[in-house]
């Protein structure tokens with residue numbers, strides 16, 4: 001929590017161009033019914049603690065789909081950006097029931113928030 005507020009406080013305009021973690025935290029409400037970010041415990045979906053840079057299907061307490069396990073993806077920011085836009089295109093047949101996010105701004109904000117747990 002503290003780290004999140006420090007990151008927000010240090011947000012100078014140039015650094016903020018890549019997304020606003022406070023707005024991302026609000027946008028994460030769409031994900032929170034299935035995903036935990038703050039603690040490494042999975043629920044209906046795998047936990048997303050430290051997701052940026054993590055290989056796909058790496059949460060040990062979650063049963064992933066065949067599609068996700070075989071995807072070979074590492075969740076770089078680019079990979080996450082593409083997945084959040086169109087989950088079914090990036091990992092066809094995956095088990096995440098989510099249509100995707102249309103707004104680039106919202107994805108930038110979400111990524112900024114996801115980074116806070118790295």
Ligand code: HEC
Nearest residue numbers: 030031034045046056057058064065068094095096097098
């Ligand atoms: C309805 C539940 C649900 C919602 C809402 C949802 N997800 Fe997921 N998500 C899942 C499930 C289930 C999986 C595992 C998919 C699989 O195994 O094929 C997953 C997988 C993922 C993965 C891959 C994780 C890994 O360990 O490889 C990421 C990243 C992810 N979701 C991000 C998000 C984000 C960000 C949001 C919000 C914008 C979101 N999801 C919304 C259920 C959901």
